[in-house]
Amino acid sequence: ALNCRFYFPFVDRPKLLAVSxxxxxxxxxxxxxxxxxxxxxxxxxxxxxxxxxxPESKNAPHSQGEYDVYSTFQSHEPxxxxxxxxxxxxxxxxxxxxxxxxxxxxxxxxNDKTIKLWKITERDKRPEGYxxxxxxxxxxxxxxxxxxxxxxLKPMDLMVEVSPRRVFANGHTYHIxxxxxxxxxxxxxxxxxxxINLWHLAVxxxxxxxxDIKPANMEDLTEVITASEFHPHHCNLFVxxxxxxxxxxxxxxxxxxxxxxxxxxxxxxxxSNRSFFSEIISSVSxxxxxxxxxxxxxxxxxxxxxxxxxxxxRPLETYQVHDYLRSKLCSLYENDCIFDKFECAWNGxxxxxxxxxxxNFFRMFDRNTKRDVxxxxxxxSSKPRAVLKPRxxxxxxxxxxxxxSVDSLDFTKKILHTAWHPTENIIAIAATNNLYIFQDKVNSxxx
Amino acid sequence: MFARxxxxxxxxxxxxxxxxxxxxxxxxxxSLQRQxxxxxxLVKLQLCHMLVEPNLCRSVxxxxxxxxxxxxxxxxxxxxxxxxxxxxxAPLDRLVSTEIxxxxxxxxxxxxxxxxxxxxxxxxxxxxxxxxxxxxxxxDPQNSVWEMDSPRENRGxxxxxxxxxxxxxxxxxxxxxxELFSDMDSSYYDLDTVLTGVVSRAEPxxxxxxxxxxxxxxxxxxxxxxxxxxxxxxxxxxxxxx
Numbered sequence: 136a137l138n139c140r141f142y143f144p145f146v147d148r149p150k151l152l153a154v155s156x157x158x159x160x161x162x163x164x165x166x167x168x169x170x171x172x173x174x175x176x177x178x179x180x181x182x183x184x185x186x187x188x189x190p191e192s193k194n195a196p197h198s199q200g201e202y203d204v205y206s207t208f209q210s211h212e213p214x215x216x217x218x219x220x221x222x223x224x225x226x227x228x229x230x231x232x233x234x235x236x237x238x239x240x241x242x243x244x245x246n247d248k249t250i251k252l253w254k255i256t257e258r259d260k261r262p263e264g265y266x267x268x269x270x271x272x273x274x275x276x277x278x279x280x281x282x283x284x285x286x287x288l289k290p291m292d293l294m295v296e297v298s299p300r301r302v303f304a305n306g307h308t309y310h311i312x313x314x315x316x317x318x319x320x321x322x323x324x325x326x327x328x329x330x331i332n333l334w335h336l337a338v339x340x341x342x343x344x345x346x347d348i349k350p351a352n353m354e355d356l357t358e359v360i361t362a363s364e365f366h367p368h369h370c371n372l373f374v375x376x377x378x379x380x381x382x383x384x385x386x387x388x389x390x391x392x393x394x395x396x397x398x399x400x401x402x403x404x405x406x407s408n409r410s411f412f413s414e415i416i417s418s419v420s421x422x423x424x425x426x427x428x429x430x431x432x433x434x435x436x437x438x439x440x441x442x443x444x445x446x447x448x449r450p451l452e453t454y455q456v457h458d459y460l461r462s463k464l465c466s467l468y469e470n471d472c473i474f475d476k477f478e479c480a481w482n483g484x485x486x487x488x489x490x491x492x493x494x495n496f497f498r499m500f501d502r503n504t505k506r507d508v509x510x511x512x513x514x515x516s517s518k519p520r521a522v523l524k525p526r527x528x529x530x531x532x533x534x535x536x537x538x539x540s541v542d543s544l545d546f547t548k549k550i551l552h553t554a555w556h557p558t559e560n561i562i563a564i565a566a567t568n569n570l571y572i573f574q575d576k577v578n579s580x581x582x
Numbered sequence: 583m584f585a586r587x588x589x590x591x592x593x594x595x596x597x598x599x600x601x602x603x604x605x606x607x608x609x610x611x612x613s614l615q616r617q618x619x620x621x622x623x624l625v626k627l628q629l630c631h632m633l634v635e636p637n638l639c640r641s642v643x644x645x646x647x648x649x650x651x652x653x654x655x656x657x658x659x660x661x662x663x664x665x666x667x668x669x670x671x672a673p674l675d676r677l678v679s680t681e682i683x684x685x686x687x688x689x690x691x692x693x694x695x696x697x698x699x700x701x702x703x704x705x706x707x708x709x710x711x712x713x714x715x716x717x718x719x720x721x722d723p724q725n726s727v728w729e730m731d732s733p734r735e736n737r738g739x740x741x742x743x744x745x746x747x748x749x750x751x752x753x754x755x756x757x758x759x760x761e762l763f764s765d766m767d768s769s770y771y772d773l774d775t776v777l778t779g780v781v782s783r784a785e786p787x788x789x790x791x792x793x794x795x796x797x798x799x800x801x802x803x804x805x806x807x808x809x810x811x812x813x814x815x816x817x818x819x820x821x822x823x824x
Contacts, residue, residue, distance in 0.1 A: 219635070221635045222635075223635075247635075309638060310635065310637070310638065328638040328639060329638075356642060357642065357645075357646055358642070359638055359639045359642050361639060378639050378642060378643055411616075411619060411647055411650055411651065412647075414643065414646055414647070414650075415643045415647065418639070418643060465615075465619070468619075468622070469622060471626075471640075474637070474639075474640045474643070
């Protein structure tokens with residue numbers, strides 16, 4: 136039944152807050168900070184844009200806790216590797232926020248090769264009344280100074296300042312696909328196709344290699360690392376996924392080089408579904424620990440899977456994202472869409488999972504009710520008073536009025552990056568050049 | 583789009599070949615599909631005119647697909663090791679023509695590969711031309727054989743070319759600057775060589791020359807062949823600025 140309004144946030148909500156923000160370049164990553172107050176996006180041009188949530192206020196009825204641009208800065212520039220005669224793209228692959236420890240906010244942003252730590256500070260006061268300088272900063276004529284004064288801090292218009300505090304360079308030969316901050320708040324890891332490095336946030340000139348799957352002979356290479364993440368609570372545990380669809384949970388206490396996994400999560404192949412594309416569609420494009428730390432969420436080309444850390448043999452739950460594409464795999468291989476890397480996300484209570492698809496569709500799955508819904512991020516859905524209506528893809532058979540047929544799907548409109556607010560029903564959806572933010576006014580405790 | 587073209591081709595094939603297809607044990611349409619997939623995969627792996635390092639994950643997945651097809655075709659017995667005169671088999675001919683095209687293009691370009699230095703050898707400027715046909719590594723005598731091979735050693739060529747692809751995909755990490763430059767061919771620094779390498783790219787590359795293959799959809803923008811003129815401008819910019 137399409138009557139999902141009582142089961143899913145955002146769906147058919149008259150009071151939905153929806154905004155569509157066009158961006159200068161294709162968005163390549165989206166990430167809320169730990170409180171959800173800030174939302175960072177990275178784009179193909181190496182820029183980072185941070186949005187801040189306005190405080191909800193009864194005194195200002197216009198302010199419903201919407202997100203406004205807080206700061207924009209150029210994080211990475213294009214580079215040229217002269218040794219290999221290759222360009223290094225400035226595209227921001229991932230942004231991860233550090234837990235806030237003082238008035239400043241910090242985040243890590245990375246392109247294919249270099250990770251940078253940025254510090255974001257606010258300045259809303261400035262000192263006035265210097266003895267030796269005048270208001271414009273020019274030195275005073277000392278003969279005019281007859282008495283001493285103590286400079287005072289006067290309020291000024293808010294200025295957000297961003298400065299690069301650390302540059303972690305030369306750690307990776309291959310392309311970085313993930314970064315993850317450890318729960319110890321002192322270290323973080325960065326993963327490329329074949330290696331994972333552990334860094335200390337304060338040390339830029341060296342890192343520890345903790346996983347290396349590069350074969351002695353590159354000709355023997357058949358598997359690469361696709362994503363990795365630290366466990367949210369256990370600072371010694373991390374997981375990494377591979378292009379063959381496996382997950383490896385590693386314990387850093389066991390050995391310095393974590394090539395030997397503590398646990399291997401792998402689903403046996405279904406022989407009835409086997410094709411030349413089986414391996415490609417099993418490749419895991421994203422892995423995320425649940426907030427509880429008990430489960431992992433993975434995304435491969437056609438499904439999202441929930442894994443229990445205590446069960447290695449097979450996933451706990453499997454949800455079909457767009458199974459109607461299974462018969463189109465050859466065409467999708469031809470146009471390279473089969474290599475698209477979709478991300479996945481948990482809601483705050485780990486009860487609903489979300490992932491993107493084609494045609495600017497994104498999907499949500501309720502783990503408890505087993506219901507699912509398809510929504511569209513479009514200009515229509517983000518107009519004032521617009522409501523998000525469930526969409527349906529029909530695969531032949533009975534076709535309803537608003538259904539879309541598989542053959543009319545637009546494969547250039549892909550939603551690869553999505554993020555869910557850590558506690559509330561607020562989601563950020565990156566649709567190529569547009570950032571959509573949907574805010575449900577219903578209390579998220581419902582789920 | 584893909585399926586439609588395939589049907590027409592299948593019909594044509596049956597008309598023209600007649601009994602020639604009797605050699606296949608597999609159903610012709612599956613075999614043709616598989617062959618098309620193989621061709622498509624090889625084209626995808628020919629990362630011509632790439633200024634940005636190719637996506638390793640994608641390349642590994644495609645290469646694995648190629649290996650799977652190769653294994654299956656070997657089991658089928660449709661993977662011919664024989665000399666080209668046996669019924670002029672389409673699959674092998676296509677593979678051969680792909681290689682020959684690549685090789686002859688490279689020779690035209692006048693690229694001389696930088697001498698190898700074991701694991702840490704550096705790809706010369708010509709390497710950016712086609713990461714498939716990379717500089718040779720003298721440390722592996724078998725590989726250098728691939729260079730001079732006649733079209734007769736088709737199967738061996740194929741396996742070597744697959745390995746070659748991975749050799750080139752490996753990004754070198756030189757351990758020391760000294761080792762790096764010690765037996766470097768001085769022509770690396772020769773502006774003429776660099777410009778020659780770039781200018782000759784303006785000629786149709788291997789991708790363009792594969793007329794005989796089934797039409798392939800334009801690859802995604804991240805792997806598309808950039809305009810050669812744009813590349814020339816780009817490299818000139820860098821050379822002039824530095």
